[in-house]
Amino acid sequence: MDFTRPETVLDLQNIRNELVRMEDTIIFKFIERSHFATCPSVYKEQHPGLTIPNFEGSFLDWALLNLEITQSQIRRFESPDETPFFPDKIKKSFLPSINYPQILAPYAPEVNYNDKIKDVYIKNIIPLISRKDGDDINNFGSVAASDIECLQSLSRRIHFGKFVAEAKFQSDIPLYTKLIKDKDVEKIMENITNSAVEEKILERLTKKAEVYGVDPTNKKGERRITPEYLVKIYKEIVIPITKEVEVEYLLRRLED
């Protein structure tokens, strides 16, 4: 997807193709995380043995924040498809800015579901994809590094809802203008929902998890990711939060 060419970015078919490609990224990131135990200590603030000088948050927060500070300096978050977890703490790059054309509405960076994504990832996704319950002291760094990759992939996928929403708005401006003026959240939700597309996604994910989730040379047929869990994560978390992003983006679309 070329963010310097708005016509390609707002083509709903192109957006959906990009979402399909992101499924592969997310599955492989989950498979990486599945080699480790749940490691609850990584997510606790001020955890004994894992306290970080002059820092209030968890080990994961510290790692994610410091990575984002570095990534912001190489312009990661200038790209309209990237949303930081620490928008107030990232820095300006020393590189010249890339002048991306304005594709989304100016308030788009304020539509940020990363706190919710991080919460639900820790509470609901980690228990489904980890190898076993418990801490694994020697792997805290690897776990945090793997979590960051899972979180950034989920965040990019879910916030792509902004492009979907903009494309849908452009495809029927009179309809969405009316619904937005009426603040009719239910009707907006109904209009952005395409159940056939959702079903196709879940069907495809089942197949992908069956193929990618198992090492074909493993005689025991052990699974690294199960189709049921992957479908559950998409059905109950990824798609619903993407739709929340779409609705929040649309509700503000008539702002000056």
Ligand SMILES: O=C(O)C(=O)C[C@]1(C(=O)O)C=C[C@@H](O)C=C1
């Ligand atoms: O493809 C769309 O039209 C979207 O809005 C994206 C998405 C998704 O999250 O994958 C969300 C809502 C639709 O019901 C179908 C799919």
